[in-house]
Amino acid sequence: MLLGGATLIFLFVMVLLALAMRRRDAPGQASGERVWIVGLGLAFPLTVLAALLAYGLVVGERLLPRPGPGVVDVGAEGRQWDWHFTYADAPGRMTEGVLHIPAGRPVDVAITSADVIHSFWVPRLAGKLDAIPGHVNVLRIEAWVPGDYAGVSSEYNGPGYTGHDFTVRAHDEAAWADFLAGEAP
């Protein structure tokens, strides 16, 4: 939708430009400041942007972590060049490189860093959020079907950056119970 709108606006501007460049016999006088500047320069972008902003805020609001029933809390700590994951439902349990979550339930990932700035990004589950030393950022993710989802760091963090990835493994209900009980997934 964004792309389509942007293409339309781009084509519109290019058509205006092309029309302007074609040679005319007499310089046009009809269109003055009112049309060009007040109409196209002010009113047009203000309308488009107001709509866009409202859309962005509504979508953004929906992505926010809200407390609710059945939310699973996990922790993610980035370091050069590894991720450590912890689980509120299984205290003391720590996994490296693989984050286990239940499928079909909202999960809040509390993200932080042990050294430099990293960013937690699982493209198929959510946008990215930074891991900043001393701060905890909470990201809401939800996997609809069980399976493995690829995750990467997405803030440059030194020579090991390229290979700094992890996996999010979504389990069905039974496997999740097994995991919490301490059995190998």
Added chain:
Amino acid sequence: MTALRLHRELTRIWASEPGWKGWFTTVNHNDLGRMFIVASIVFFVIGGVLAMLIRAQLASPRSAFMAPETYAQVFTMHGTIMMFLFAIPLIEGVAVYLLPKMLGTRDLAFPRLTAYGFWCYVLGGSLLILSLLLGIAPDSGWFMYPPLSSTLGSPGINSDFWLLGITFVEISAISAAVEITVTILRYRAPGMSLDRMPVYAWYILVVAVMILTGFPPMILGSILLELERAFGMPFFQVENGGDSLLWQHLFWLFGHPEVYIIFLPAAAVISTILPVMARTTLLGYGWVVAAAVSLGVLSFGIWVHHMFTTGIPHMGLAFFSAASTLVAVPTAVQIFAWIGTLWKGRPELHLPMLWILAFFATFVIGGLTGVMVAVVPFDWQVHDTHFVVAHLHYVLVGGFVFPMLAALYYWLPHVTGRRRFFKLGETAFWLIMVGFHITFLAVHWAGLLGQRRRTHTYDEGQGWEIINLIASIGGFVTAIGFALVILDIVVNAAVAVRGSRDPWQAGTLEWAMPTPPAAYNFASLPEIRSRDPLRDDPALPVRIARGEGWLGDASRGRRESLTVATATGEPAQVVVLPGNTGLPLLMAVTTGGIFVGMLLKLYWLVPLAALGVATLAARWAWGLGATRDEGPVEGRPGLVLALASESVDPPGWWGSLFLLLADATLLGSLLFGYAFLWTVAPNWPPPTWAEPGLLAPSLALVGAALSVTGIQLADLRLRQERGPWLGFLLGLAGSVALALAAGMVLLGTDPTAHAYNATLWVLGGFVVLHAGLAGLMTLYLTCRYAAGFVTGRRIGEARIVRLWTDYAAGTGLLALAAAWLPGAVA
């Protein structure tokens, strides 16, 4: 006097020294503008070679061409060079060359400062290139996020090169901004009121003020990070009360205005060239100026949009998202004003116009992807992918490089005095246009498929191979195009045929002179009555050359120029400008000692170099002024004007005012950082607050009061032609007392203990530095008075010292209050 005799006389007065020596001693904006431009193009070529290395590396999966460590240096330096060593200096160079000519004056306000800025830029830039050649270049990305860029992530010398080299280069940005501001506000042709100013000057005025208020946060950030790296002051270390987010705020507080600092000069060029190419005038001059000003203001409200993924609260995001989309409005006003101008006129398709069309096609796409990125959920997905890389290249190349190429071809006949004969430029145009779009459309696509920026390689099978290969091929085509442009310029500058004076039939004043221009620009300064003086009066160049305007008489044998009243353009003062000198180069080399001392940890060199700078600065200022009153001089037959050196507001006063604006922004950023750490950083409050006691605050209050009254008394007594000694003495004592009070802050705190203590230390250091400066200036003024330079009529220098003293006292009390308040309350 005939035109030819006047030309000979003025050339004798204004010419640079002949031969190689002239390069190092010139202070003329004609020379320095060209030197700035050539140097920035050299850095552009270096940055371009790095870009080609990047595309070579990414052309195939699992490439073994570069190791990740090397690749990190290459992409960091590519961004750094293009931003700081190419774009900003090119803008400065073009403005240095063009502004005096467009404004109808003979040189910039502070010619020696132009030269000093140029040498700081070349020396600082060379430092960075040296690090690249030695393989120890900065490698944390061009925005240098700590902790990665600090001792934790980069224990080597790499980051120091960036922090010190770039700060050294920024001296040139600040000094250029100061003199551009003063030049535009004060040095114009008589009668050129603000609303008759060329639109280019309006844009550059906005840019200069933005540099003065936008660069200090980053300069402060660099200083703080260097203090952390060198002396362990933990501004960005979370265990000791620092916060790495502070850097991001300071950096983007600079970094987003920076985007507009780069775009607005390009818009200035388009607003100047496009109406000429369309054989008409700009549609909506007032609207365009208003759009430029509001872009300048809005751009300071949107730095957080580079930090949407750092966990800022959603309401905060909403505000910054709104502000970010809002900047599209003044941009749209300008775009449609330009298209409307084309409709109004009869566009002709010369090469500069082709580049402007390329700008439209490219920049509109970049602007639209920019609006997409301003939508927070979208940004959460594409942030730090190649989509953002493509977006910023569309904005910066489309919005800056293409208009600058238009400018290059438009003003080339002015610089060389030749008509373009070899037509390589058209071929180059198509190569660059096609190559660029192939490359970055592909890069957009790779980003949407999830390819992260700054990864040195990727695996097969993700569907990225073909896209990257296409992008790399496009990149090399673009590079060939740029090489062809450079070849075209060199060939045409060297051997093309002589051209006519005003090849485009433009209306602005820079074409009202023979080309290439003489060192003095105008044999006499024209009286201006409209926005397009040359179009209204085609005989103007002849009358200027005959000396029929202002200052058309060279008999006083010195470099003279004119200042005007800021708003109306009424002639105000005659200024005597300094001649050729090697002092700026010497001063820049000495300044370099401070940076090299820090870089190599030769800390003894730092105070030594600072002392050298202070001595040279005194020597610099000593050369101005006179020991006898000259009285008003003839500006044109029958009309007399005061000399600037015999006025209450000489150019140096105005320059100080704007330099202090930048300085105050630096202090403001420091106080912002203090408040930020206090409220946001995790390990606050600190274990103990510093106790101010009674002695230090009383000393500070007395010191501030003494220094202000002392210099005021001296000013008053000077005007009454009575001895100002008591005033000097009180002022000096006041400055010393203020510095002592601040010194007690420094001694009473361990700056490595906590970010709070480190902040106290920097606040105290700020006060010591400024009180010390005020004291030194008072001493200098005392010597000047004793030597007979300062009297009731030649009061300007006293007023400058008064400005600095008042500033030092005011900011000193503010900074010390901020340092002591928490301890006093607790």
